[in-house]
Amino acid sequence: MAFGGRFPMRFNRMPRSHLHTRAWALVRGVGFAVGLATLPAAWAEPSLPRPPGVAPGDPDRGRELVADRQRGLCLLCHSAPVGDARQQGNLAPPLAGVGGRLDEAELRLRIHDSRQVNPESLMPAYGVVDAAPRVAQAWRGKTIFSAQQIEDVVAWLVTLK
Numbered sequence: 345m346a347f348g349g350r351f352p353m354r355f356n357r358m359p360r361s362h363l364h365t366r367a368w369a370l371v372r373g374v375g376f377a378v379g380l381a382t383l384p385a386a387w388a389e390p391s392l393p394r395p396p397g398v399a400p401g402d403p404d405r406g407r408e409l410v411a412d413r414q415r416g417l418c419l420l421c422h423s424a425p426v427g428d429a430r431q432q433g434n435l436a437p438p439l440a441g442v443g444g445r446l447d448e449a450e451l452r453l454r455i456h457d458s459r460q461v462n463p464e465s466l467m468p469a470y471g472v473v474d475a476a477p478r479v480a481q482a483w484r485g486k487t488i489f490s491a492q493q494i495e496d497v498v499a500w501l502v503t504l505k
């Protein structure tokens with residue numbers, strides 16, 4: 345134990361520059377404050393405001409769109425508190441409770457174009473015209489949902505707390 349006994353003692357006797365310590369504390373303090381101020385921007389979830397000219401959504405129409413197996417197809421991948429749970433997907437996070445995790449603008453962006461949150465996303469971008477060459481003729485030049493339909497879906501999702 346020769347080493348363990350002597351080493352800390354030598355350290356304690358080392359002369360300290362108080363000025364240096366204070367200046368350093370100040371620099372660290374300022375750095376911490378700047379860091380804190382920029383945190384909200386770094387933490388904020390990506391989101392999208394309601395586009396001008398689009399009316400607030402109707403949650404009942406939104407629920408119908410989510411459950412609709414021709415248009416929304418949400419239940420191919422997600423489960424949601426609507427219809428028969430046995431015929432719902434488990435590829436994606438359950439939509440139950442999603443209104444508690446994400447706010448309206450965050451939900452809107454995910455429906456409009458989830459690739460803006462996750463570039464690898466498997467979820468269709470419901471508000472973007474898909475420029476991919478293999479899009480079926482009927483869908484070329486069109487979005488899957490209109491801006492109003494996105495609004496309706498979002499209006500229902502925010503109720504899922």
Ligand code: HEC
Pocket residue numbers: 409410416417418419420421422435436437439442445446451454455458462464465466467468470497501
């Ligand atoms: C082809 C599969 C697929 C379809 C169809 C689909 N989604 Fe998704 N969705 C996903 C996946 C996968 C995620 C997980 C995040 C990611 O990878 O983008 C996701 C994420 C989400 C999220 C964020 C969930 C969270 O907890 O962060 C919401 C909200 C959402 N989807 C709603 C919908 C709605 C509403 C529809 C129908 C209009 C729909 N999705 C259709 C695959 C899909």
